Amino acid sequence: MSKIDQSEKYINEKQLCFSCKNKAVSFEKLMYKELQEISEHKVHLQFRKGETIAKQGAFITHVLYLKKGQVKVYNEVDYRSNLIFSIHQSGKLLGLASLYGNDHFQYSIAALEDSLICAIDRKVVEKLIARNGSFAAKVLESVNMDLQLCRDKMVSLTMKQLNGRLADTLLYLSYDVYDKDEFELTLSRKDLAEMSGMSTMSVVRTLQEFQKEGYIENENHTVKIKNKKALHDLSQTG
Missing domain, CATH: 1.10.10.10 (Winged helix-like DNA-binding domain superfamily/Winged helix DNA-binding domain)
Structure with missing residues (x-):
């Protein structure tokens, strides 16, 4: 069985968020009905190594959860060069900084190895943040970590x-x-x-x-x- 076939089998066995053993840390703060709501408003996507997952400048319709694999988050400076902000392994929510205001991705995301993504309707995530304070706190914690990483990157590159x-x-x-x-x-x-x-x-x-x-x-x-x-x-x- 190929790696991609194994991935498809894995997806079929883990369709519902509340039964998933590989949830994002912030999702552990959600109630059963809230996880069910996410399950009804998400799709599973597979990306091979090297494929673009999200394109800088594209409309943001979903928050992306990296269920399996490894990705890079980067800014397309021009047609010749990029600036990579961060590398992420499975278990990372991507696109959180774009909630509440930004309609377009401010960066691109690409797979460094074969990866599985759960794409969750952005509006559902925003509603859950408004309703569930514990979930919102975990999301904010993740955003703050990403922001600190960008600050450290700026110091490294400029100083x-x-x-x-x-x-x-x-x-x-x-x-x-x-x-x-x-x-x-x-x-x-x-x-x-x-x-x-x-x-x-x-x-x-x-x-x-x-x-x-x-x-x-x-x-x-x-x-x-x-x-x-x-x-x-x-x-x-x-």
């Missing part, structure tokens, strides 16, 4: 040199994305460049320098952080 920027990216991947010091890197060198505000050539050169200094090992798309303190020092000194 730090190349070594500090790439150190920030590697630490972010270790702490926030993969939650370990050795991980299979699903991002391309171009993705790393777009996360760090660098050229692809600069990323390749800086990775080689980090490996030469013994900060990391980087072989066969696997990165192992060997000296996290050194990366923290680079992040602090810029």
Whole structure:
């Protein structure tokens, strides 16, 4: 059975939100009838690696829940380059910052691996936020985390040199994305460049320098952080 066939079987078994064992943390605050309401106003979508999930400038009609997979959230600066804000694993609600006001996506979302998305009617989510204070608090917590990530990104890109920027990216991947010091890197060198505000050539050169200094090992798309303190020092000194 192929990966996509397995995904279809998974979807068919988990149609109802209240029976789903992989709900968003904020959805744990919803009552049975509220989860039933979401179940009646959502669709399941499958995306293959590399596919665009949401397009910058498109109308926002749904909040997106990443049920399975990995995605990148990025701004399309021009036709040649992007700026990647964040990488997300399964369990993340996407598009929350666009609720209550924005009619268009301010960024794009693309799949870094085969992914499953629950697309939930935006108006239903907004109504539940208005009715359920505990749910609203969890949604706000998620929005605040994303906002802090953007602030940290701004500091990194505007105040730090190349070594500090790439150190920030590697630490972010270790702490926030993969939650370990050795991980299979699903991002391309171009993705790393777009996360760090660098050229692809600069990323390749800086990775080689980090490996030469013994900060990391980087072989066969696997990165192992060997000296996290050194990366923290680079992040602090810029």
